[in-house]
Amino acid sequence: MTKRFMKLSALLVLTVFTVMAFSSKKEEYSSSIFATDTIGNIAYVPYDYEVNLSSQDEIPFLGKSFLGFCYDLGFSESSGNYRAVNRLGYLGKYQFGRSTLRWVGVYNTSRFLNSPLLQEAAFKALISKNKWVLRDYIDEFSGQTIDGVKITESGLLAAAHLGGAGNVKKFLDSKGANVFKDANHIPITKYMKRFVDYDVSRILPDNNARATL
Numbered sequence: 001m002t003k004r005f006m007k008l009s010a011l012l013v014l015t016v017f018t019v020m021a022f023s024s025k026k027e028e029y030s031s032s033i034f035a036t037d038t039i040g041n042i043a044y045v046p047y048d049y050e051v052n053l054s055s056q057d058e059i060p061f062l063g064k065s066f067l068g069f070c071y072d073l074g075f076s077e078s079s080g081n082y083r084a085v086n087r088l089g090y091l092g093k094y095q096f097g098r099s100t101l102r103w104v105g106v107y108n109t110s111r112f113l114n115s116p117l118l119q120e121a122a123f124k125a126l127i128s129k130n131k132w133v134l135r136d137y138i139d140e141f142s143g144q145t146i147d148g149v150k151i152t153e154s155g156l157l158a159a160a161h162l163g164g165a166g167n168v169k170k171f172l173d174s175k176g177a178n179v180f181k182d183a184n185h186i187p188i189t190k191y192m193k194r195f196v197d198y199d200v201s202r203i204l205p206d207n208n209a210r211a212t213l
Contacts, residue, residue, distance in 0.1 A: 147176030
């Protein structure tokens, strides 16, 4: 009886050990849509259909404030991941291209990826510069509806972040006929709709804005 008990006990211990080892091995090889353990490595960032762009799921409610605008746009770009680098080389929480970084005065991409504060400063500088570029269009078109899209200042700035201020101008000048899509085939009109009526008044238009800490 004692020998049988010992055999059963040994078998139980072996079974538990095997399950734990298997679980550990499985965890070791599990992966995220963002592989960002090593700075500089290209990480996979999902297409639009792979991520629900609705930032109202499981995030703090910041409403239509400027902080809400930052949080929601950052979530749409990278799920709020400061260390994300996508397959095209776009960087950080807001997925900056290298030319855009240079436009706001950032030349060290490693420092950029390692500094959430610098990323937030770069985003504010970009909003300020895009607001300056679009200032006449914001005044003229805000409150209008073009091809079913309500035009607001925050929507235009979000669209400019996605596709550039020049493409926002083309959309407005063409009365909605010219709709730019990014590399993931997301149209700028999606961001115009998604980011309607946020309060971005705290950021002033400034063509000389730079990311400084």
